Amino acid sequence: MSRIIELEQITKIYEIGNIQVKALQGVDLTIDSGEYVAIMGPSGSGKSTLMNLIGCLDTATSGTYLLTGENVSEMTDNELADIRNRQIGFVFQTFNLLPRANAFHNVELPLIYAGLSSEERREKVELALEKVGLADRMKHKPNELSGGQRQRVATARALVNDPSLLLADEPTGNLDSATSFEIMELFGKLHEGGNTIVVVTHEKDIAAYARRVVSLLDGYVSDVRTQEPRRGKLHALVGEE
Numbered sequence: 273m274s275r276i277i278e279l280e281q282i283t284k285i286y287e288i289g290n291i292q293v294k295a296l297q298g299v300d301l302t303i304d305s306g307e308y309v310a311i312m313g314p315s316g317s318g319k320s321t322l323m324n325l326i327g328c329l330d331t332a333t334s335g336t337y338l339l340t341g342e343n344v345s346e347m348t349d350n351e352l353a354d355i356r357n358r359q360i361g362f363v364f365q366t367f368n369l370l371p372r373a374n375a376f377h378n379v380e381l382p383l384i385y386a387g388l389s390s391e392e393r394r395e396k397v398e399l400a401l402e403k404v405g406l407a408d409r410m411k412h413k414p415n416e417l418s419g420g421q422r423q424r425v426a427t428a429r430a431l432v433n434d435p436s437l438l439l440a441d442e443p444t445g446n447l448d449s450a451t452s453f454e455i456m457e458l459f460g461k462l463h464e465g466g467n468t469i470v471v472v473t474h475e476k477d478i479a480a481y482a483r484r485v486v487s488l489l490d491g492y493v494s495d496v497r498t499q500e501p502r503r504g505k506l507h508a509l510v511g512e513e
Contacts, residue, residue: 274340276436276468277303277326282335284321284491295321296332297491303470305436308463308501310479311472313488320441322488323472327360327439328352340436357385361430361438365445367422369414369429375401376410379429386433400428403465404458420451424458431467438462440471444478456481460503 284296296318303309313319324330325337328344331352337344339359347355369378379400383393401407404424414422423443430438440459444452460481463469471482479485480502487495 274305275302275338276305276307276340277301277470278336278338279325280336282322282325282332282337284318284325284330285333294491296325299335299488299491299493301486301493303437303468305468306463306466308459308469308481308483309471310482310485311470311488312474312476312479312485313494314474316490317488318491319472319474319488321491323439323441323470326437326470327362328356357382357433359436361433361435363423363427363430363438363440363443365442367414367426367446369422369425371414374411374413375406375417375425375428378414378425379432382429382433396432397428400432401425403431403462404428418451419447420454423447423451423455427455427458427462431462436468438467438469440469442473443471444473444475452478457503460501 279299279301282296282299283294286293286295299322311319311322321330325332328339332345335345339355342355344352344355370381376397379397380393383396388396398407398410401410404427406421406424406428409417409421414425417425444455447455456478459469459471471478473479480499483501484496484498486493
């Protein structure tokens with residue numbers, strides 16, 4: 273099994289005036305192709321910083337990061353942008369869809385940036401929307417879709433370039449419990465189909481769907497555990513709270 277992510281002694285220090293804030297303090301983490309990993313921790317634990325580093329949205333203060341064997345630590349901003357486009361599909365809490373564009377055109381956008389022909393784009397977009405169960409909603413704009421359907425469109429957009437990694441940041445944060453269940457079930461099916469998924473969350477119920485949970489505390493990895501992923505149980509868990 274090939275290795276997607278290799279982080280070695282990663283630190284991230286922010287300078288705020290004369291104060292140094294150590295967001296990450298010597299993080300080691302590896303993620304293999306085909307894994308489903310949840311990164312969790314309370315506010316201020318460093319999980320958002322770690323997500324930004326894994327997603328090549330930011331760079332570490334020190335340490336080494338290899339993404340599919342490429343040394344991200346030494347890349348320029350343009351090189352980071354290129355590797356993001358090629359290797360990573362992002363799913364955000366707020367969907368980040370273009371309000372005036374329909375589902376098809378929202379999903380198509382990364383392919384336009386990649387320079388694919390209109391025929392290639394159509395084939396890939398239709399396949400991505402089919403994967404997330406929205407083949408019949410291609411012409412609908414975001415305001416004509418439910419919250420869950422919007423997140424499915426966002427997921428299709430993340431998948432359309434066949435990325436090495438699907439990186440989801442609090443993907444159910446703006447969804448009710450029933451819709452959260454649908455999205456996590458979708459992620460489970462995508463994982464079973466071979467996708468490598470990393471979900472950043474502060475919710476234990478969401479992390480329970482992953483096969484491995486990496487917990488952060490005060491910028492350190494405080495715990496790593498493997499588990500049998502939970503499927504079809506979010507309704508019951510939410511009802512018990």
